Amino acid sequence: MRILHGTSELFPYSKTGGLADMVDGLAKATAKLGHQVGVVTPLYRGIREQTPALQLLDSRLELSMGMLSVSARVWTHQPRPNLTIYFIDQPEFFDRASLYMHNGSDYLDNAARFIFLSKCVAHLARHLPWQPEVVHVHDWQTALAPLLVRHQRDHDGRATPPRTVLTIHNVAFQGVFPPQDFGLVNVPWSYFTVDGAEYYGRLSCLKAGIVFADAIITVSPRYAREIMQPELGCGLDGVLRRRADVLTGILNGVDYEEWKTTGNPRLPHAYSATRLLGKNLHKHALQKEYGLPPRSDVPLFGTVSRLTDQKGIDIELGALEEMLSAPMQFVLLGSGSSHFVQAFTDLARRHPDKMGVRFGFNEDLSHRIEAGLDFFVMPSRFEPCGLNQMYSLRYGTIPIVRATGGLDDSVTDITEDMGQANGIKFTEYSSRALAKAMRKALALYAQPPLLCHYRGNGMNADFSWDRTCLEYLRVYERKLA
Numbered sequence: 001m002r003i004l005h006g007t008s009e010l011f012p013y014s015k016t017g018g019l020a021d022m023v024d025g026l027a028k029a030t031a032k033l034g035h036q037v038g039v040v041t042p043l044y045r046g047i048r049e050q051t052p053a054l055q056l057l058d059s060r061l062e063l064s065m066g067m068l069s070v071s072a073r074v075w076t077h078q079p080r081p082n083l084t085i086y087f088i089d090q091p092e093f094f095d096r097a098s099l100y101m102h103n104g105s106d107y108l109d110n111a112a113r114f115i116f117l118s119k120c121v122a123h124l125a126r127h128l129p130w131q132p133e134v135v136h137v138h139d140w141q142t143a144l145a146p147l148l149v150r151h152q153r154d155h156d157g158r159a160t161p162p163r164t165v166l167t168i169h170n171v172a173f174q175g176v177f178p179p180q181d182f183g184l185v186n187v188p189w190s191y192f193t194v195d196g197a198e199y200y201g202r203l204s205c206l207k208a209g210i211v212f213a214d215a216i217i218t219v220s221p222r223y224a225r226e227i228m229q230p231e232l233g234c235g236l237d238g239v240l241r242r243r244a245d246v247l248t249g250i251l252n253g254v255d256y257e258e259w260k261t262t263g264n265p266r267l268p269h270a271y272s273a274t275r276l277l278g279k280n281l282h283k284h285a286l287q288k289e290y291g292l293p294p295r296s297d298v299p300l301f302g303t304v305s306r307l308t309d310q311k312g313i314d315i316e317l318g319a320l321e322e323m324l325s326a327p328m329q330f331v332l333l334g335s336g337s338s339h340f341v342q343a344f345t346d347l348a349r350r351h352p353d354k355m356g357v358r359f360g361f362n363e364d365l366s367h368r369i370e371a372g373l374d375f376f377v378m379p380s381r382f383e384p385c386g387l388n389q390m391y392s393l394r395y396g397t398i399p400i401v402r403a404t405g406g407l408d409d410s411v412t413d414i415t416e417d418m419g420q421a422n423g424i425k426f427t428e429y430s431s432r433a434l435a436k437a438m439r440k441a442l443a444l445y446a447q448p449p450l451l452c453h454y455r456g457n458g459m460n461a462d463f464s465w466d467r468t469c470l471e472y473l474r475v476y477e478r479k480l481a
């Protein structure tokens with residue numbers, strides 16, 4: 001099959017969250033099976049310097065944006081056989097300090113930036129010599145591409161356009177802009193209706209994707225059910241219910257070439273389910289790095305996360321207030337809201353022997369944390385899939401998760417099936433419920449053989465992309481049949 005992805009983030013070139021890992025993992029796994037795969041993504045600042053072997057594509061893109069014409073060069077890179085990355089080089093849009101925002105506010109021209117990216121995806125889908133059969137876009141930033149492909153068929157003389165697939169990684173981000181921004185799309189206003197890209201008088205990029213894509217996938221089966229309900233549908237539950245026949249949930253995979261406990265350049269000490277000494281060394285190194293006493297007799301809890309309301313940071317702070325009097329330690333790596341940064345900083349200042357915090361985005365440190373922790377805390381208010389709980393499992397760290405979305409689909413509680421149990425789950429969204437789950441973790445830590453059993457279950461669980469990508473391929477096949 002010939003598949004072209006469109007995405008605003010791609011690991012290892014650009015990343016603010018799990019989207020980057022997911023597209024990389026899926027693209028690599030499908031290419032490995034022999035399918036031809038392309039990924040269209042922006043050439044953000046710094047990528048050129050880190051990716052020396054870029055090749056310039058012959059033709060320059062020249063695309064209408066409302067009354068203007070915007071051009072871009074396209075650089076290609078082939079990190080492995082059958083996989084080509086198409087980097088969109090449009091410095092005014094993409095050569096910036098960060099991907100989406102500056103000083104906590106979205107860039108004012110995000111509509112133009114990502115309408116342009118969606119146009120690049122649809123244009124390349126039409127003009128690349130290898131003629132992609134499937135255009136697979138991710139989240140609102142490329143969600144206008146299915147509309148543009150539909151337009152190629154209905155008004156622009158393209159008899160057999162590719163099939164379009166939209167993966168929704170988070171329905172809370174919809175790309176909603178003033179109606180006049182629809183003018184930048186350069187398609188008739190007949191697409192801007194309640195059955196199209198219009199949402200309460202405004203342009204909704206995600207809604208356009210939901211309406212016009214041939215198939216819609218979200219990143220876990222439970223989240224697929226949740227977003228069709230008002231509570232987590234973020235206003236799009238009705239639109240999603242209307243497309244229930246083409247909506248499925250497929251749990252994301254994990255790239256075990258990146259997340260492995262042996263032969264991993266990011267992890268100085270190798271370990272496995274049966275030889276856990278290396279994990280202990282990571283724990284001590286991490287305690288040292290965070291200025292905590294290097295103790296083996298107390299469990300080390302931690303979190304790596306965007307610091308936003310989605311991630312349940314408010315109940316985590318409340319639970320820590322209560323739990324830090326118990327024999328435990330906690331480390332944080334996070335970036336996001338200054339309000340949460342301040343709250344974690346204050347808490348750590350009050351408990352210097354028990355808690356350490358680091359802010360910013362640090363991929364290497366995130367691996368060392370996953371390896372060094374005993375328990376990973378992920379109390380999300382909602383979680384489409386979540387990758388950190390699956391990274392934790394592979395690294396022998398017991399995840400403590402709230403039973404929502406992909407967290408519920410990927411973690412088995414220690415009170416369930418003993419042969420599979422690998423984590424601690426709680427349901428109520430409250431500090432009290434999380435603190436109770438953390439107390440269960442303390443009790444488990446006092447029973448090393450049991451702890452070891454659950455760790456082993458986690459480390460042996462298989463969330464590899466090799467398996468998951470077959471589910472995506474089945475969706476493509478059904479649409480092409």
Ligand code: ADP
Pocket residue numbers: 016017018019021304305306333334335360361362363366385386387388389
């Ligand atoms: P989301 O995409 O909603 O943030 P996921 O769990 O799917 O949540 O993915 C988050 C990804 O981003 C993981 O790979 C995680 O390790 C990484 N990550 C989040 N915050 C940081 C950080 N401050 N430093 C390094 N990596 C981070």
Ligand code: GLC
Pocket residue numbers: 017018019022169170219252383384385386387406
């Ligand atoms: C989004 C979701 C997260 C998911 C990731 C990758 O960022 O918040 O739950 O794991 O996308 O699909």
